[in-house]
Amino acid sequence: MMVPLTQLEIAGLRTRLDDALGALQELRLAEVVTVVDPGETPPDLAELIARTDAILMLGDRSATGTILSDTALRTTLDHLEPQVAKLLAEDEELRGEAEALPRSIAALDALQPLVPELGRLNDRQLANLGLASMALVLDDPDLRIVPELTRQLAELLGRGHLMVTSTTAPGSPVGCLLVLRRRDLPKVDALLGTERIVEVGVPAAYAGKSLRATVEAMRERLAVLPRERNRVRVELAATVMPATGPLRATIAVLRARVERAVAAAQADVSSRTFVLRLWVPAKQTARVEEVLADRLGSAVAVERLDTSESVGDQPVLLRNRPGWEPFQQLVGLLSWPARGDLDPTGLTALVLPIFFGVMVGDVVYGALLLAAGWWLRLHWSKRTLGEVGRVMVLGGAWTVLFGVLYGEALGSLGHRVGMPALWFYRGGPTALEPLLLFALAIGLVHVVLGLVLGVWTAARGHHRRPLASKLGTLLVLAGLFGMAGVAAAGFPAEVLTPAVAALVVGVVVACVSQGALGLLLGPLDLLGALGNVLSYLRLAAVGLASTYLAEVANQLGARGPLLLGLLVATLFHALNLALAAFSPTIQALRLHYVEFFGQFYEGGGRLFAPLGGGSVAEGPESGSVPVSSASAVNSPEPVPAGSSV
Amino acid sequence: MELGLIALAAGLAVGLAALATGYAQARIGAAAMGAVAEKPELTGRAILLVAIPETLVILGFAVSAMIILLLGGK
Numbered sequence: 001m002m003v004p005l006t007q008l009e010i011a012g013l014r015t016r017l018d019d020a021l022g023a024l025q026e027l028r029l030a031e032v033v034t035v036v037d038p039g040e041t042p043p044d045l046a047e048l049i050a051r052t053d054a055i056l057m058l059g060d061r062s063a064t065g066t067i068l069s070d071t072a073l074r075t076t077l078d079h080l081e082p083q084v085a086k087l088l089a090e091d092e093e094l095r096g097e098a099e100a101l102p103r104s105i106a107a108l109d110a111l112q113p114l115v116p117e118l119g120r121l122n123d124r125q126l127a128n129l130g131l132a133s134m135a136l137v138l139d140d141p142d143l144r145i146v147p148e149l150t151r152q153l154a155e156l157l158g159r160g161h162l163m164v165t166s167t168t169a170p171g172s173p174v175g176c177l178l179v180l181r182r183r184d185l186p187k188v189d190a191l192l193g194t195e196r197i198v199e200v201g202v203p204a205a206y207a208g209k210s211l212r213a214t215v216e217a218m219r220e221r222l223a224v225l226p227r228e229r230n231r232v233r234v235e236l237a238a239t240v241m242p243a244t245g246p247l248r249a250t251i252a253v254l255r256a257r258v259e260r261a262v263a264a265a266q267a268d269v270s271s272r273t274f275v276l277r278l279w280v281p282a283k284q285t286a287r288v289e290e291v292l293a294d295r296l297g298s299a300v301a302v303e304r305l306d307t308s309e310s311v312g313d314q315p316v317l318l319r320n321r322p323g324w325e326p327f328q329q330l331v332g333l334l335s336w337p338a339r340g341d342l343d344p345t346g347l348t349a350l351v352l353p354i355f356f357g358v359m360v361g362d363v364v365y366g367a368l369l370l371a372a373g374w375w376l377r378l379h380w381s382k383r384t385l386g387e388v389g390r391v392m393v394l395g396g397a398w399t400v401l402f403g404v405l406y407g408e409a410l411g412s413l414g415h416r417v418g419m420p421a422l423w424f425y426r427g428g429p430t431a432l433e434p435l436l437l438f439a440l441a442i443g444l445v446h447v448v449l450g451l452v453l454g455v456w457t458a459a460r461g462h463h464r465r466p467l468a469s470k471l472g473t474l475l476v477l478a479g480l481f482g483m484a485g486v487a488a489a490g491f492p493a494e495v496l497t498p499a500v501a502a503l504v505v506g507v508v509v510a511c512v513s514q515g516a517l518g519l520l521l522g523p524l525d526l527l528g529a530l531g532n533v534l535s536y537l538r539l540a541a542v543g544l545a546s547t548y549l550a551e552v553a554n555q556l557g558a559r560g561p562l563l564l565g566l567l568v569a570t571l572f573h574a575l576n577l578a579l580a581a582f583s584p585t586i587q588a589l590r591l592h593y594v595e596f597f598g599q600f601y602e603g604g605g606r607l608f609a610p611l612g613g614g615s616v617a618e619g620p621e622s623g624s625v626p627v628s629s630a631s632a633v634n635s636p637e638p639v640p641a642g643s644s645v
Numbered sequence: 646m647e648l649g650l651i652a653l654a655a656g657l658a659v660g661l662a663a664l665a666t667g668y669a670q671a672r673i674g675a676a677a678m679g680a681v682a683e684k685p686e687l688t689g690r691a692i693l694l695v696a697i698p699e700t701l702v703i704l705g706f707a708v709s710a711m712i713i714l715l716l717g718g719k
Contacts, residue, residue, distance in 0.1 A: 333689035432710055531700065534707060538699065541706045590696035593689070 002343050003317040004282040005608065007033065007307045009275060010292065012300030017267060017274045021260040021611065023295045028612035029284045031315055032263040033277035044070075045258050051077050052251045055084065055240060064245030067253050076243055087236045094229045101222045107175030108135055108215050110166035118162075118179060120212055132185050135211070136176040136192070138165075146174055152191060157184055177211065256612075263611060277305070279315055279608065314339045317608035324349040326387035334593050335603030340461050342453055344601060348592055351446065353391070355588035357398025358442065359542045360580045361426065362550065363409040363419075366399030368577060392581070410573060411550020426547045435540045443536025446591070447529065448477060450599030457600050468513035470599070472522075473529045475506025480530075532595040538587050546584075549576045651716045655709040662705025669698035 008030070012020060024030045048070065055077065068076060118133070126133055138145050146165055153161055161180040167173070180188060268275040280288050289302045307314075316337055320328050327349040337343050360366065373392025380386040407421025408414050415425050424434050451474050458467035482499025485491035511522030553576060557569025597603075677691035 334693065335689065433714055436707075436710055535700050535703055537707050537710075538703045541703060586692065586696065587699075589692060590699070593693050594697065 001319055001346070002337065002341075003319045005279045005307070005314060005317060006282040006285055007305040008278045008280050008285060008288060009303045009305055010278065010300055011273060011275045011303070012296065014269055014272055014274050016296055016299040017264055017269070017276070018260060020274075020276070020292065020296055020300055021263050022256075023291055024263075024278070024288075024610075025256055025259065025612035027288060027291055028610045029288055030278040030280050031608055031610050032266045033279060034266060034313060042258065042261050045254055045261070048073060048077075049251060049254050049258070051081070052247050052254070055080055056244060056247055056251065058084065058236060059240045059244035061241060061244040062248065065249060066246055068246055068250045073247075073250055076247070080239065080243060083239050084236065087232055087239065091229060091232045091236070094225060094232065098222070098225045098229070101218050101225070103173070105215055105218050105222070107173060108211060108218075110175045111135070111164055111177045112212060112215065114164045114166055115162075115177060115179075115211075118177070118211070122213065126179075127182065130182050131179055132182045133211070134178040134180070134185075134188065135214075136178060138174040138176055140174050146176075149176075149191075153178075153188070156187055156191060157181075160184065259611060259613075281317060281608075313606075315608040316341075316343075316605040318343055318345065320345045320349075323390060326391050327352065329387065330589065330592075332607075334597065336605040336607055338602055338605035340457070341602055341605065342457060342600060344592075344597060347449075347596075349394075351596075352588045352592060353394035353398045355442075355539060355591060356395035356584045357400075357402040358439075358539050359584035359587065360395075360399040360546055361402035361406045361408055361543055362411065362546070362580075363400050363403035363414060365410075365546075365577055365580055366396045366401075366403050368396075369399060369581060370396030372396075391585075395585070406547075408547065408550075411547055411554055411576075413550075413554055416554075426543060427551055432540075432544075435543070436537060439536050439538075439540040440533060442539060443533040443595070444477065444481065446536065446596055447532050447599065448474065450596045451477075451529075454600035465513050465515070468509050469525060472506045472508070472510030472513060473526060475502045475509065476526050477506075477529065477533070479503030479506055532598070535595050536591060538591070542584055542587055546576060546580055549579070648717065651712060655712045655717075658709040658712060659702065659705040662702045662708075666698045666702040669701070670695055673698065 010020060052073065121129075121133075138149070140146055150163060153163060157180060161178065161184070163176060163178050165174050165176045167175065178188070263276075264274075266276065278288070285304060292300055292302055316339060318328055318337070320343070324345050328345045330352070331337070331343070331345050331348055357366070360369075369392050373389040373394075373396055376385050376389025377393065378389075380389065403409060403414075405421070405423040407419050407425045408427075409417075409419055412427050415421070415427065424431050426435060451470050454470040455467060455474070458464075458470060479499045479502035482491065482495045482502065486493060486496045486499065507522065507526065510526055511518035514521040514525065550573065553569045553572030556572060557565040559565060560568075674695050677687075677694050680687050681691045
């Protein structure tokens with residue numbers, strides 16, 4: 001549900017503006033009304049925060065120690081940064097070496113058996129013979145470079161060279177040892193300028209050694225690299241860690257200063273006074289007034305403003321049961337509710353898991369999902385995975401329930417071992433009709449509920465056209481339901497006349513509500529509403545797909561040897577379970593976003609973001625109201641809830 | 646023979662609709678993922694846009710079910 005907000009106006013001495021903002025930051029109950037663009041963060045503070053953040057990324061110690069002044073912070077950063085940069089560069093260099101050495105070793109090693117005698121000669125020995133050697137790695141996926149290079153070297157050097165190539169696998173880089181006359185080196189260097197020919201980069205440390213000695217030295221180097229990297233990391237931690245605690249404490253203060261500076265830019269300031277407007281939860285206004293009076297005495301005066309009229313850019317504060325938090329995030333994924341909207345979190349929390357259960361409907365799958373969800377909740381209670389776990393627990397519970405109704409456990413296995421279906425078994429020959437009717441009934445109820453909420457929202461906001469349009473659609477759906485009931489479900493014949501009347505009146509009202517283009521838009525709107533109801537057939541379709549995939553797993557499992565069958569069946573059921581965890585969630589979300597929200601939800605709001613961030617403190621009259629300032633700042637763009645398709 | 650044709654028709658009804666849905670989702674999905682990469686806050690809208698063409702295959706499924714129920718049951 002949405003918590004009502006009201007505006008307060010604070011007037012006071014300009015010298016006490018920062019104190020007032022500091023008190024509000026501690027309260028975490030007030031958002032400064034944005035009058036003008038607050039502009040950028042003060043550049044000096046932004047620079048300090050960025051530099052401190054960069055250092056803090058290297059250490060995860062919590063905030064401890066003294067808070068540094070700006071000068072002390074600069075000095076600390078100036079002292080730390082060069083050391084950290086040097087160590088990071090060293091670590092990066094070692095990482096690059098660790099990646100490059102195995103490739104060089106593989107290419108050179110492959111050559112050794114081909115030319116064992118040459119491999120033992122070092123550069124000086126080769127020079128004494130008037131020779132030089134080159135080790136190359138050729139990237140030759142289409143096998144054209146090596147023949148081409150062979151041809152060109154023959155043209156260039158005649159018979160005065162030796163080229164040996166080797167590769168570990170087709171398509172992989174080709175190692176190549178080239179022995180040639182020393183005076184021919186410049187010509188070959190020029191020839192190898194072709195971009196796809198890469199000479200192995202042998203570090204200076206290996207220069208002058210024989211091929212075999214080079215490979216051995218490289219192997220030794222590769223073996224010591226992990227120790228080297230570890231040494232650098234330990235040194236880095238030793239450099240950064242002592243400063244991390246004070247830096248973390250300081251950056252929190254810096255961020256609070258930035259927030260106050262941005263908020264102060266919103267104040268109407270004269271040479272002696274300031275005026276500031278705030279959004280405050282209506283029930284917390286007394287508390288805000290009391291705290292400001294306690295802290296600042298007569299230096300500020302607080303006045304409550306009349307916000308009964310629509311005020312632009314009003315934030316929304318949502319308060320829902322703690323267990324509904326993940327569903328609130330799902331609503332926010334589309335768009336936060338705007339002022340005047342209903343908060344659909346509760347209905348989403350109630351219905352979305354039911355849809356999940358209707359689609360998956362299997363006792364074993366449900367129990368597994370429930371157990372997995374419970375485990376996630378226990379181990380990641382404060383993180384996103386924990387919230388996913390909450391949704392899985394609810395979805396799993398409904399899946400078990402519908403599994404009992406359908407008589408399904410691992411698909412048809414439950415049915416085969418005699419598990420009774422309390423309602424109907426979805427894999428049976430007569431199941432399609434009741435399943436489709438069930439899905440359509442759910443769709444009708446859900447869409448009608450959405451339309452009723454839309455009527456209520458439109459009536460509350462005095463929006464006549466949407467009100468008439470939704471009433472017309474409701475009448476049309478009621479008329480069609482009555483007519484279908486008479487035709488197929490044995491409704492009494494007397495229902496037909498009022499049903500036809502409702503249909504006709506509904507069509508007329510829906511057309512009139514669309515204005516000048518009513519004859520075109522009215523029927524389209526009605527078709528859209530019908531399409532919305534039909535869209536719920538996906539509950540049946542996805543459910544049937546899950547049932548038949550489980551049946552395939554069971555059928556395959558029953559063939560062949562027992563162990564192989566068990567393995568195949570387990571793999572298919574695991575695949576089905578994985579699909580069951582994702583696809584129904586997406587489908588249930590879509591039904592909410594498009595078919596349900598589309599009837600009443602405008603969205604486009606932004607979350608209440610109080611000074612001090614975090615969550616609104618618990619007051620005597622309100623519970624904890626989780627509000628993420630980050631998510632408020634990054635709240636989704638206004639999106640009209642989906643229309644019919 | 647007649648049962649085979651009914652089955653073929655039902656399969657075509659849902660299969661062709663699925664092809665159309667896949668084609669539409671491929672184009673929308675690629676564009677939506679590009680948009681989400683630039684602005685992650687558009688994830689909700691991306692899901693919505695990618696999910697919209699699925700109505701086609703659901704309608705194909707409805708037609709397929711009607712073919713089976715009305716003709717196959719005879």
